[in-house]
Amino acid sequence: MEVIKTKIDLGRERLPTGEQEAVFEARDVSVYYGDQRAIDKVNIDIYRRLITAIIGPSGCGKSTFIRTLNRMTDLVPSARLTGELRYRGIDLYGPGVDAVEVRRRIGMVFQKPNPFPKSIYDNVAYGLRILGMKKDLDERVEKALHSAALWDEVKDRLKDSALGLSGGQQQRLCIARAIAVEPEVILLDEPASALDPIATSAIEDLMHDLKRDYTIVIVTHNMQQAARVADMTAFFGLNVTPEGSREGILVEYDKTEKIFTNPSDKRTEGYVTGRFG
Amino acid sequence: MRELYATELEELENLLQEEGKLVDRAIRGALNALARDDLELVGELIAFDDEVDRRYLAIEQGIPSLLARQTPVAGDLRLVLAILYVNLHLERIADYCVTIAKLVKLAQGLPRDAGVLEALEEMGERCREMLSTGLEDFHNRDVRNPEALVDMDKPIDRANRKLIARLIALGPDESQREWAMRMMLVSRCLERIGDHAVDIGEQTAYLVRGRFEEFTDASHETSRPA
Amino acid sequence: MAEPVFSLRTSGRLRRRQMVNRLMGALALGAALLAVSVLAIVVISVASRGVSALNLDFFTKNAAQGFNPTGGGIRFAIVGTVVIVGIATLMALPLGVLIAIYVSDLASPRLARITRLALDVTNGIPTIVIGIFVYTMVVATHGQSALAGSLALAIIMVPLIARATEEVLLLVPNSQREASLALGVSRWRTTLSVVVPSALGGILTGTTLAIARAAGETAPLLFLTSLGTSASADSNPLHPLQTMTLAIFQYFELPGFEAKAWAAAFTLMCFVLVTSLGAKLAMARYRKKLGG
Numbered sequence: 001m002e003v004i005k006t007k008i009d010l011g012r013e014r015l016p017t018g019e020q021e022a023v024f025e026a027r028d029v030s031v032y033y034g035d036q037r038a039i040d041k042v043n044i045d046i047y048r049r050l051i052t053a054i055i056g057p058s059g060c061g062k063s064t065f066i067r068t069l070n071r072m073t074d075l076v077p078s079a080r081l082t083g084e085l086r087y088r089g090i091d092l093y094g095p096g097v098d099a100v101e102v103r104r105r106i107g108m109v110f111q112k113p114n115p116f117p118k119s120i121y122d123n124v125a126y127g128l129r130i131l132g133m134k135k136d137l138d139e140r141v142e143k144a145l146h147s148a149a150l151w152d153e154v155k156d157r158l159k160d161s162a163l164g165l166s167g168g169q170q171q172r173l174c175i176a177r178a179i180a181v182e183p184e185v186i187l188l189d190e191p192a193s194a195l196d197p198i199a200t201s202a203i204e205d206l207m208h209d210l211k212r213d214y215t216i217v218i219v220t221h222n223m224q225q226a227a228r229v230a231d232m233t234a235f236f237g238l239n240v241t242p243e244g245s246r247e248g249i250l251v252e253y254d255k256t257e258k259i260f261t262n263p264s265d266k267r268t269e270g271y272v273t274g275r276f277g
Numbered sequence: 278m279r280e281l282y283a284t285e286l287e288e289l290e291n292l293l294q295e296e297g298k299l300v301d302r303a304i305r306g307a308l309n310a311l312a313r314d315d316l317e318l319v320g321e322l323i324a325f326d327d328e329v330d331r332r333y334l335a336i337e338q339g340i341p342s343l344l345a346r347q348t349p350v351a352g353d354l355r356l357v358l359a360i361l362y363v364n365l366h367l368e369r370i371a372d373y374c375v376t377i378a379k380l381v382k383l384a385q386g387l388p389r390d391a392g393v394l395e396a397l398e399e400m401g402e403r404c405r406e407m408l409s410t411g412l413e414d415f416h417n418r419d420v421r422n423p424e425a426l427v428d429m430d431k432p433i434d435r436a437n438r439k440l441i442a443r444l445i446a447l448g449p450d451e452s453q454r455e456w457a458m459r460m461m462l463v464s465r466c467l468e469r470i471g472d473h474a475v476d477i478g479e480q481t482a483y484l485v486r487g488r489f490e491e492f493t494d495a496s497h498e499t500s501r502p503a
Numbered sequence: 504m505a506e507p508v509f510s511l512r513t514s515g516r517l518r519r520r521q522m523v524n525r526l527m528g529a530l531a532l533g534a535a536l537l538a539v540s541v542l543a544i545v546v547i548s549v550a551s552r553g554v555s556a557l558n559l560d561f562f563t564k565n566a567a568q569g570f571n572p573t574g575g576g577i578r579f580a581i582v583g584t585v586v587i588v589g590i591a592t593l594m595a596l597p598l599g600v601l602i603a604i605y606v607s608d609l610a611s612p613r614l615a616r617i618t619r620l621a622l623d624v625t626n627g628i629p630t631i632v633i634g635i636f637v638y639t640m641v642v643a644t645h646g647q648s649a650l651a652g653s654l655a656l657a658i659i660m661v662p663l664i665a666r667a668t669e670e671v672l673l674l675v676p677n678s679q680r681e682a683s684l685a686l687g688v689s690r691w692r693t694t695l696s697v698v699v700p701s702a703l704g705g706i707l708t709g710t711t712l713a714i715a716r717a718a719g720e721t722a723p724l725l726f727l728t729s730l731g732t733s734a735s736a737d738s739n740p741l742h743p744l745q746t747m748t749l750a751i752f753q754y755f756e757l758p759g760f761e762a763k764a765w766a767a768a769f770t771l772m773c774f775v776l777v778t779s780l781g782a783k784l785a786m787a788r789y790r791k792k793l794g795g
Contacts, residue, residue: 072685077611104687114678117701127686130696174682181686224348260350262487273353275279 021048023185023215024069028083031064031073037241038064039248041083044234051207051216053230053256055223057271060236061248062219066187068092069217070106071099088184104131107178111190113170115162115177120154123162123173127181140180148176149206168199172206179210186210188218192225204229223272226256233259235268282347286356289339290416293360293367296332297412300367301405303329303374304470308401310381311463312394322378329371336364355487359480363415366473366480370408373466380459380466387456390447393440397460400436400467403429404474411477420485426478427492433471440464546772553769556762562770577767583744587649587728588717590740591656596710598657599664600699603706606665607672608680608694619669626662633658634723647728649744655723660713667709671702674790704789711782715775721748747771 022045029042039061046052046069054062064073071092073079085092092102115123124141128134141158145151150172154165162173171191178186188207192200207216207229220226226233237251252259252268263269303325310318340361343349349357407429414420441464444457475492483489513521564576602622606615637655645651675698683693699706728743738744747767754764 070685072681075681075684100684100687100689102687103685107687108681108685110678110681110685112678114676114682116679116682116697126683126696127688130688130692131686177682178686183687223350227350261354263351269351272350273279275283275353 020050022046023048023088024217025086026083027085029065029068029085030082031061031068032078032080032082033076034078036245037247039236040239042250044250044253046215046217047232048215049211049213050231051211051218051229052232052234053226054217054219054234054236055221055226055271056236056248056251057238058221059246059248060238062236063189064248065236066189066217066219067108069185069187070108071102072108074099104181105183106185106187107181107183108187108189109171109174109178109191112194113167113174115165115170115173117161117163119159120162120165120173121158124176124180127177131181133181144176144180145173147179147210148172149202149209150176166199168195168202171195171199171203175203175206175210179214183214185215185217188216190219190221193221200225223260223274227260230256232256235259235263235265235271237267237271279347282343282349285339285343285347286349286353289336289343289360290356292332292336292339293363294412294416296329296336296364296367297408299325299329299332300371300374301408303371304401304405304408307374307377307381308398310378311401312398314381314385314389316382316385319378319382323375326371326375329368333364333368333371336360352484355484359415359484363412363477363480366476370470370473373470377463377466380463384456384459387452387459388450389456390443393443393447393457393460396436396440396443397463397467400433400440400464400471403433403436404467404470407433407471407474408477411474411481415477415481415484418481418485420482423478423482424492426475430471430475433468437464437468546776549765549769549772552762553765553767556766557769561763561766577747577750577763577770579745580747580750580767582738583649583728584718584746584748586738586740586744587652587724587746588656588714590650590653591660591717592710592714594653594657595660595664595713599661599710599713600668600706602661602665603668603672604694604699607669608698609690619666622662622665625658626666629722630655630659630720631722631725634725634727637723638726642727647726647743649728649740649742652724652728652744652746653740655727656717656720659720659723660717663713663716664706664710667712668702668706671705671709671789672698674705675701705786708782708786708789711778711785715778715782719748719771719775721752724749 024044024046026042026044026046030040031038042065054066056062067073068081068085069087069092073081081093087102087106091097116126118126121141124144125137128137128140133140142151142155145154150169153169154160154173162170165173171194175186175191192203195203204225207218210216218226218230232253233256234253235251236248239247239249241247252263252265254264258264259268260272263272303322306318306322306325309315310322340357343357347353407426410429411426441461444461447453447457479489479492482492561576562581563578602618606618610618633655637651637658641651641654642648679697679701680693683697684690688696724746728746728749748771751764751767751771754760754767
């Protein structure tokens with residue numbers, strides 16, 4: 001009997017327990033654009049080598065939040081963050097922390113595939129060259145393309161322009177480009193929203209493979225995608241303040257299975273069922 | 278939002294309650310046939326089972342369609358799954374009613390014992406009560422007293438055990454023994470109907486609480502540390 | 504068949520609207536034709552007067568010298584223009600591109616707006632004013648030289664190059680910058696290795712347009728290089744050198760040399776027309792490539 005029980009539980013062994021290491025720890029994180037608060041007091045722990053999905057309606061700040069994780073929000077001059085966001089114990093927004101170094105460790109893939117107008121090879125090699133990882137360049141490029149499940153499709157045309165690839169291939173190339181520089185975390189901002197279902201499946205399979213080595217955070221407005229790929233799911237909701245401005249809040253954060261079978265919060269239930277709220 | 282989806286879910290649940298009412302009539306019919314030794318009613322009962330089966334099949338086919346097209350999640354997903362199981366339980370109860378009807382037919386002309394019949398009637402009424410409580414709680418998402426059904430089931434189980442002693446004591450005559458054996462099976466059917474009603478309560482609890490727990494579990498009761 | 508309940512044929516009011524529509528269309532077409540015909544008349548008249556004087560000697564011989572000159576060509580003018588405009592380009596190109604990078608990628612929106620305004624104002628300064636400015640700063644103390652001319656032309660070219668370059672830098676999708684920044688590449692490296700290469704074609708066409716414009720400038724050069732003094736017969740930028748526009752000016756002043764002036768004008772016009780058109784076409788194609 002005991003043996004059977006362990007077997008059934010195997011699928012969940014990597015779900016957070018007390019000892020699971022939190023890579024990101026957000027404490028009362030609020031983000032402002034000028035005077036406008038975009039997200040209000042988010043508290044969340046994101047765990048190592050799990051896929052964490054962030055879902056929520058448009059304007060709930062889910063993209064803003066994922067961009068705070070590698071300080072891409074810095075690129076918006078009026079953006080400001082309060083609260084504390086620690087990455088492996090270090091305050092990401094603390095004094096002396098270099099956003100460029102942060103982004104090297106925490107890679108990001110965007111909604112629309114954005115390969116450079118260069119060859120497939122040069123796209124992957126770009127970061128490696130600039131960051132001085134030029135040793136064994138060919139091997140590194142090949143390894144990244146392998147990891148992104150793209151090698152077999154492009155190995156005979158590495159010198160061709162990346163713009164000649166299909167949308168799904170371009171997105172996997174962008175993932176290869178991101179993992180080539182050996183980040184610790186990969187942030188995916190709606191990575192499959194511009195892709196057809198087959199390309200989407202390929203990306204989802206790939207995420208599952210990458211989970212072995214990377215911590216993955218994905219923003220998606222496709223709830224079924226979150227249900228399919230994520231171990232943990234965070235639901236961001238919209239809060240309308242008494243003054244009438246809209247800001248994002250973290251409503252519920254739990255195991256994906258819990259969110260999609262028995263969410264604790266009525267607002268989550270309303271959103272995932274799409275029936276009310 | 279998602280009007281069509283909401284309507285479809287509602288229709289499935291209405292169909293289930295409708296099926297429940299038919300099943301209740303089937304139990305009542307089986308009890309009447311037994312009490313009056315009515316062969317005509319037996320025939321009607323067996324035909325009536327088709328009515329139940331029609332609802333059963335409609336739900337059985339509606340659920341995969343709803344799952345495939347609407348991918349229900351959260352509370353909706355639990356509702357669909359609960360309907361799936363309750364549907365199964367109702368169909369089984371209806372089957373037991375048919376079995377009882379057939380047993381009545383087989384016991385035709387054998388010497389009857391009024392005390393036994395009364396006890397069976399009592400069991401049957403209890404079953405009907407459990408079924409209606411179970412379905413009503415399901416409809417109202419009521420889990421204030423989830424164990425009520427278990428408590429209601431206990432007398433049925435007891436009656437079933439007592440009945441066996443009484444049937445054995447009926448007498449050595451062959452036709453009496455035959456009738457006793459038929460009635461034992463009737464008793465067994467009613468006892469099972471009670472168990473299915475308890476299971477409907479479990480589905481209500483799952484639907485509302487979001488996790489499945491068996492109210493009574495024989496395999497655990499013995500192994501559970503004191 | 505049933506009588507239709509409404510008509511889709513034109514009614515009175517609609518007919519009047521249609522007439523106004525046609526009238527305005529015709530007027531606009533007329534204005535456009537006028538503009539094109541002015542260009543055509545200029546080109547044809549310059550060509551008809553200038554072509555007769557065109558021959559190989561005209562391009563390879565030096566200007567006629569002496570009291571009663573005959574013959575002569577515009578070799579010095581061509582050489583001088585190439586040197587002066589070439590040096591001006593060398594000065595203006597890096598500066599213009601750097602300003603454009605600053606405005607499009609590095610400056611805060613406020614500073615970018617101010618810089619852009621400054622460029623537009625510079626672009627609007629009458630070129631003769633720039634000529635006077637350079638005269639006071641350079642020629643008054645060091646005398647006339649090709650270099651002084653180059654300096655004036657560079658001042659004219661910088662805003663042109665900067666604005667054209669900025670425009671193509673802005674055409675480079677932001678997603679490309681984000682892609683690079685998200686790899687942990689600094690802003691400056693991102694601009695240099697992603698944005699500028701993508702915009703290179705556009706920068707070159709913008710520069711070509713600026714060159715065409717500078718080659719046709721006369722006013723700022725009038726008292727900076729060679730006018731009033733004899734032009735040097737070499738290509739040393741420290742000496743005053745002849746230019747195409749000044750050659751046209753001088754030949755036109757000289758009795759009996761109008762044909763040569765027309766020929767020089769025709770040559771210059773052809774150069775400017777061809778380079779501008781070519782650059783504009785290249786730019787259009789380039790913009791399509793970047794935008795699509």
